[in-house]
Each structure stands twice: as C-alpha cells, then as structure tokens.
Amino acid sequence: MEPDAIDFTRTAALGDPSTEQGRAALAEILRLYFENAATACADMRHAGSPDEVRRHAHRAKGASGVVGAVMMSRLFADLEARAAAGETIGADTYDDLEGRLAALRVAAGMQLGVDLN
Amino acid sequence: MTPASPMPPFTVLIADDHPVVRVGVRNILASAPEFLVIGECSDGEATLDAVKSLTPNLLILDLAMPKMSGIEVLRALRANAPAVCTLVLAATVDRRQTVEVLRLGARGILLKDVVADRLTTACREVLAGRYWLNDQTVTDIVQAMAEPATLQLSDPVATLTARQLEIVNAVVEGRSNKDIADKLSISEETVKRHLTMIFDKTGMSSRLELAMFAVKHGIGN
Numbered sequence: 001m002e003p004d005a006i007d008f009t010r011t012a013a014l015g016d017p018s019t020e021q022g023r024a025a026l027a028e029i030l031r032l033y034f035e036n037a038a039t040a041c042a043d044m045r046h047a048g049s050p051d052e053v054r055r056h057a058h059r060a061k062g063a064s065g066v067v068g069a070v071m072m073s074r075l076f077a078d079l080e081a082r083a084a085a086g087e088t089i090g091a092d093t094y095d096d097l098e099g100r101l102a103a104l105r106v107a108a109g110m111q112l113g114v115d116l117n
Numbered sequence: 118m119t120p121a122s123p124m125p126p127f128t129v130l131i132a133d134d135h136p137v138v139r140v141g142v143r144n145i146l147a148s149a150p151e152f153l154v155i156g157e158c159s160d161g162e163a164t165l166d167a168v169k170s171l172t173p174n175l176l177i178l179d180l181a182m183p184k185m186s187g188i189e190v191l192r193a194l195r196a197n198a199p200a201v202c203t204l205v206l207a208a209t210v211d212r213r214q215t216v217e218v219l220r221l222g223a224r225g226i227l228l229k230d231v232v233a234d235r236l237t238t239a240c241r242e243v244l245a246g247r248y249w250l251n252d253q254t255v256t257d258i259v260q261a262m263a264e265p266a267t268l269q270l271s272d273p274v275a276t277l278t279a280r281q282l283e284i285v286n287a288v289v290e291g292r293s294n295k296d297i298a299d300k301l302s303i304s305e306e307t308v309k310r311h312l313t314m315i316f317d318k319t320g321m322s323s324r325l326e327l328a329m330f331a332v333k334h335g336i337g338n
Contacts (some may be wrong), residue, residue: 010231012234012238013145014141014144014145015144029137029144036135050323055181059135059181062179062181062206062208062229063138064133064230065208065229065230065231066137066138066233071220073230079193081313082308084312085312086323086324090182
C-alpha cells in the first residue's frame, strides 16, 4: 500500500472494494470523510486557540482511523500533540495538510474507480 | 412442529459527535443481522436521554463528545439509568483511561482505527458478558487497577507521575518547552508528549489554565 492511500484491508466491513455495492458504500463514507476533514482543516486554520485546534485534530484523527486513512490519522495525531503542547500551528502546516487530503481524495477515487468529489 | 422463532436482534445506540464514525458504525452493524441500530446521538446529554428513553441492549459510546464527555455519561448512567452494556470508542486511550472506563461500568474499549476490523466481534463479546480490551492485555489492566495512583481517579493530581509533576512545576515557572527539555535533559518531543498526557489527565486546555490548576492544588514551589 502507498503511504498516502486508503488501507482498504482495514475497512473490509465498511464495503468490499471488489463489488459495486461495496464500492458505493465506501464512496459514500469517503465523500463524507473528505468533506468533514476539509472543514476541520479550515476550522483549525481559523481557530482562536491551540485547544480548539487540538479538539478538531482529535476528531479528525478518529474519523481518519475509521476510514483507513492511516497517514492522515498520523498527521492529525501529530497536530493534536503539538496543539496540546501549546504550539501555534503555522499556515504552512495547514497548506500541507490540505494538499495531502486533496491528493488522497484523488488516489482513493482511483483505487475505487469512482469520483469522490 | 412450530419452527423456533429467530432471536430478536440486539438493539444498539451509537453515540459519537463525528458523522463519519456514526455512518461507519451504522454501516458495519447493518451487515450483521443480530444487531439493530435504534438511535444515534452526537453529544453526551442527548446520549443520556436516549439511553433512558430507548433502553438499548448496547451503547457504543465515544469518549470525547460535546456537552458531556463519555466519562461523564458513564458516571451518570451508573448513578441514574438502567444498566446498559457499553462499548467505548476512542481515537486513543491510555491505561489510566482504560481503568477508569472499566471502573465506571463499560465492558470494553475499541480504538477507532480498528473499528472496521473489530467492531462486530467486540460487540458480540461484550454482549456475551465478556470484556473487550483492544490490544491491552488483561495483565496490564489488572496491574493498573492495583496501582495506588488509580485508586483515586476523581483526583487528577494523584494520576500525575513524578516526571509530569516536574513538568507542571516548570510550566508554573513560565518555562518554555525548550527550557523544560533542557532543565530535565529530555527532548522537546518528550516534553510535548508529557504535556498532552497532563492536559488529558487534568482536563486543562492551556498552559495558563494548567498553571492556575497547579497553584490551586498546591503543585509547584
């Protein structure tokens, strides 16, 4: 598995990517995931405090784990730890995060053979 | 001869503030005929109300929710509501939290990154009266439950380690992470990890709040 891909071996119960029905189920939850993760990034970027960032990052980490977005889960976990330690996160971190999310969206769509936008 | 009637499904209430987690859990359980999802909640207060009104067989409960945390929901359930089998969902969980949720009556803990893999098995196990503890061994948990620091879980200061108390002390002194790392001869990353744990244990969300907490509890010089 590529590091920035969805680990479908961990998400078999959410849908079997080899069947049309499974792909549809996976596409539905992944669209919801990418929509929410993008909102989380925007909310963190405009957050008023590191604690607000920490809470958004924690939620996004959990959701990433559920859909098998392993790398995103690690990135949100790192962000959560930095925010918990009081660090103010710079715009470049959010730029990077949003870029990775966009790339993962394309990669996951290709993995499933569906458009996730 | 009358054919035996099929067992009615176990009713399940899902409580998590993230829609992706709720949809994921619902979809996974939909593929197992012995489960029937009868409700979904996105905050702690609504969860408490739903448990009382719907009386599910199983509550799948997130630890970090708005209005009331999962821990607070467990406390309230233990005090007021009819017994409900509870499986806790968490993005991350340490040994102390594991012990706390078990003491509050939960039957198991499942990490979100293995939900798709393990959810139905974990649900079956806890509904059968057994415990589900993710990858932590029973020995770990028994050991943690025997540690004096876990005996007073309502006292967050008692749960801080000696190193964490040193770090709180340094925060009270106004030191930066780098200063603390230099003073204690550890890396800044380690300081950050300790601070994350300290914030989780004390419920504080900033260095200022932590310093005020420390002064109130007599930590520091």
